[in-house]
Amino acid sequence: MQVKILDKKSFQQDLLDWYDKEKRDLPWRRETDPYRIWVSEIMLQQTKVDTVIPYYNNFMEKFPTLQDLADADEDKVLKAWEGLGYYSRARNLHTAVKEVRDEYKGKVPDTEEDIKKLQGVGPYTAGAVLSIAYNVPAPAVDGNVMRVLSRLFTIYDDIGKAAAKNKFEQLIREIIAENRASDFNQAVMELGAVICTPTSPACLLCPVQKHCSAKEEGVQDLLPVKAKKKPPRTVHLKALVLQDENDRFLVEKRPDTGLLAKLWQFPYIEAAEETDEDIAAFAAEFGAAVEEEVNYYYDVKHVFSHLVWEIKVYRAEGKVDNIGSHQRLLTKDELKEFTFPVSHQKIMQSLEEE
DNA sequence: AAGACGGGGGT
DNA sequence: ACCCCAGTCTT
Structure with a gap:
């Protein structure tokens, strides 16, 4: 591969000098424990630093x-x-950490071969x-790195394709x-996060502007x-908030695999058509009249990356029976101990506004 | 190679 | 309302 960079040593020095001076003070940068580095990197997948910080601190506590x-x-x-x-x-992190405890005597593997098995x-x-x-000196190519490298070397490959990623990894190995x-790896990611x-992009503040091919050509x-990604498909749901005579709410645990696996939620049905009887029939299974x-109460819209939930929420109070083994009746305080997806937290929140 | 898998921010 | 951000696993 042709590395079009003019002076590798000069590039490294400019980047590292900037990083030494300007790097953000982040909780995991105060740590050397490989376990803690690992947790931070899992949390940082698809997720911004500002979002991760409170989760990371709580997790470490x-x-x-x-x-x-x-x-x-x-x-x-x-x-x-x-x-x-x-x-x-x-769930994967938990599985992997148990693997490290049992198969690696609690030490996070330090070879590519072993760590990739986790x-x-x-x-x-x-x-x-x-x-x-x-x-x-292993490449760590995330979206920041691909963006920085694509500009530094004016690479027009689609970064969504698998082939492009190999190219960027090879490039990192060279520089x-x-x-x-x-x-070095953290500096490239930091540059992508705050400058590039x-x-x-803040090219005028960029410590490696003079090495950047895109800036030189004005194509940054x-x-x-x-x-472009396809727009997410919309799914219409009808969710049921049943409150029994002891002010407990009916909730259920989601299946072990798939979307939001093992999280808790209010029972719901998919409502392909705008029919009237389906929610009534669903509620009747629990002996509730809806x-x-x-009983229509509230609308909740929740956008995932690949789908949209438009949820009509129905509320009813009274005796609740015929509870399944994956279902529970919980008080408002008990609800706080269980893990709910944000979409169902929105439903829960609507209960406070009355 | 394409889709599943969450949630947040900016304008 | 619309744009943007993107690792790993499964199919």
Whole structure:
């Protein structure tokens, strides 16, 4: 591969000098424990630093060591992840940490071969943990890195394609500062986060502007190239908030796999058509009398990356029976102990406004 | 190679 | 209302 950079040493020095001076003071940057680095990198997948910080701090308070997390109940782990999204990250991390406890004597693997075997550890996270925790010169290519490199070297490959990622990893292998792999990888990501931003990059403040091919050609706003995603499909739901005579609410645990696996929710049905009887029939299964017009209460809209939930919420009070084994009746206080997706937190919140 | 999988921010 | 952000696993 042709590296069009003029002076590698000069580039590394300009980048690292800037990073040494300007790097943000982040909780996980005060840590050297590979377990803590690992947790931060899992949380940072698809998620902004500002969102992660409070979750990370709380998580470390609850599970200070790898052993603590490995020994914890899954429900507690999910509760600590509540609202962060992509809950398979939490389940996979929990599985992987138990694997490290049992198969690696509690020490996070420091080789690419071993660390990649862990659930939820893909090419990015493997490189990030190896470089940041162990200073191994492995590439850690995330969206920030692809954006920075696509501009530095005017690469017009679609960064959504798998082939492009290999190209960027190879590029990092060629330009990484071998003895400062941790700082180098973090510096590139930091540059992408605070200077080389998706829109309106701050080129005038950029420490490596003089090495940047896109800036030289004035095409920084055209990069990176990325195919547009399809709009999410809309699913119509009717959710049922049943409150029994003891002011307990009917909730249920979602299946072990798929969307929002193992989280709790108010029972609902998919309503393909705007029919009137379906919610009544659904409620009748619990011995509750619900009518479309009488019990309709509230609308909740929730947007995921691949679908939209438009939820009509129905409320009813009275005796509740015929509870399934995955279902529970919980008081308002007890609801707080269970993990709900944000969409159903919105439903819960509507109960406070009366 | 494409889709599933959450949630947040900016304008 | 519309735009943007994007790792890993599964199919």
